[in-house]
Amino acid sequence: MGFFDKLKKINIFAAFGSELDDDFYDELEEALILADAGMDTAIDMVEQLRQRVKQEHIKTVEDARAAMCAILTDLLSVGEGKLNVENPPAVVLFIGVNGVGKTTTIGKIGHQLKGEGKKVLLCAADTFRAAAADQLTIWAERSNLDIIKQHEGADPAAVVFDATSAARARKADVVLVDTAGRLHNKQNLMNELNKISRVLDRELPGSSRETLLVLDATTGQNGLVQAKQFKEAAGITGIVLTKLDGTAKGGIALAIAKELGVPVKYAGVGEGIDDLKPFDPVEFAQALI
Numbered sequence: 001m002g003f004f005d006k007l008k009k010i011n012i013f014a015a016f017g018s019e020l021d022d023d024f025y026d027e028l029e030e031a032l033i034l035a036d037a038g039m040d041t042a043i044d045m046v047e048q049l050r051q052r053v054k055q056e057h058i059k060t061v062e063d064a065r066a067a068m069c070a071i072l073t074d075l076l077s078v079g080e081g082k083l084n085v086e087n088p089p090a091v092v093l094f095i096g097v098n099g100v101g102k103t104t105t106i107g108k109i110g111h112q113l114k115g116e117g118k119k120v121l122l123c124a125a126d127t128f129r130a131a132a133a134d135q136l137t138i139w140a141e142r143s144n145l146d147i148i149k150q151h152e153g154a155d156p157a158a159v160v161f162d163a164t165s166a167a168r169a170r171k172a173d174v175v176l177v178d179t180a181g182r183l184h185n186k187q188n189l190m191n192e193l194n195k196i197s198r199v200l201d202r203e204l205p206g207s208s209r210e211t212l213l214v215l216d217a218t219t220g221q222n223g224l225v226q227a228k229q230f231k232e233a234a235g236i237t238g239i240v241l242t243k244l245d246g247t248a249k250g251g252i253a254l255a256i257a258k259e260l261g262v263p264v265k266y267a268g269v270g271e272g273i274d275d276l277k278p279f280d281p282v283e284f285a286q287a288l289i
């Protein structure tokens with residue numbers, strides 16, 4: 001079974017006849033919009049397909065499907081898809097609104113990185129609720145990872161500071177930082193992230209750094225609106241798209257790639273520790289159609 005078998009298909013071609021006529025393109029566009037690709041992205045991709053069909057003298061729906069697959073793959077291949085943890089102690093910040101799956105994703109990625117032989121440190125900088133640190137602690141215990149935390153209400157940047165000292169002292173390879181999911185005030189969020197950034201610049205100047213925005217794929221176009229706000233407030237280097245196992249329509253990945261120009265780096269398809277995978281544009285495009 002493939003990793004994306006749980007993914008709801010766009011099913012672009014199933015219902016159509018064998019003619020590559022205007023009806024075909026109209027229905028394709030509609031299928032893409034229904035699959036959460038977004039209007040602009042859908043129109044753009046259908047136009048690309050029309051051009052390819054013309055240029056490559058494509059005659060059959062089956063060949064059009066292959067061309068469409070290539071178009072989707074191209075679109076999804078924005079930026080560097082691999083997590084940059086080259087210069088230790090590398091720091092990965094996880095941001096996003098409540099409930100999208102930040103803490104769960106950290107647990108899963110921590111487990112994977114440890115499996116690759118890396119020394120991983122978790123940092124509980126979501127100090128907004130005591131339960132947040134407790135939840136991260138459970139994930140740390142599951143994979144036997146070190147965790148740095150403070151009391152509820154502590155300054156997140158202070159927890160990050162502690163984590164940088166611990167990372168140096170314990171020679172950690174990667175620090176995964178859990179943050180609070182508040183976005184009701186963009187200025188607030190920006191201030192908090194800037195403060196964390198300054199601590200990292202000062203304490204770990206040579207370290208690799210990533211800021212991953214975690215997005216719940218089931219929120220569709222709303223997720224995209226969130227993503228745009230976060231992109232403005234914080235320099236996002238990648239996206240984690242979670243809950244692709246549920247009612248989510250994978251087309252949202254297309255809209256993200258097109259409208260944000262930020263690579264999806266991981267995909268989540270469940271609540272289990274192994275239900276996360278580095279995002280592969282080719283595999284995802286094939287699974288979608």
Ligand SMILES: Nc1nc2c(ncn2[C@@H]2O[C@H](COP(=O)(O)OP(=O)(O)O)[C@@H](O)[C@H]2O)c(=O)[nH]1
Nearest residue numbers: 098099100101102103104242243268269270271
């Ligand atoms: N089905 C499914 N559930 C997920 C996935 N990722 C996270 N969740 C669930 O989403 C809920 C919120 O996750 P959590 O990590 O606490 O979100 P946070 O508030 O962003 O830290 C939990 O019940 C998780 O088990 C996923 O890929 N698929």
Ligand SMILES: [Mg+2]
Nearest residue numbers: 102103126132
């Ligand atoms: Mg959390």
